[in-house]
Amino acid sequence: MKISVHSPDGHSICIPFPTTLLASPTAVRFALNIGKRHAGISMPNISPEVVQALCQSFRQIKHQYGHWELVRTESADGDVISIIL
Numbered sequence: 001m002k003i004s005v006h007s008p009d010g011h012s013i014c015i016p017f018p019t020t021l022l023a024s025p026t027a028v029r030f031a032l033n034i035g036k037r038h039a040g041i042s043m044p045n046i047s048p049e050v051v052q053a054l055c056q057s058f059r060q061i062k063h064q065y066g067h068w069e070l071v072r073t074e075s076a077d078g079d080v081i082s083i084i085l
Contacts, residue, residue: 008078
């Protein structure tokens, strides 16, 4: 996964993030536990089976499509932010 921010004045930053970490059920469960700790009851209870299916879907998408743009947004100032799987 790659998060990139491009500014109209020529500055840009790219943050690589290992897709295997994103598709790891252990990492997802860890992130959900942190979310529950800070969000309280507003955080939904997600079962381990759903987490496993989500991680499997990320791996399949990455294998089938290679690079896939999840989010692309542009601010009024011209900054472009994209998140690519």
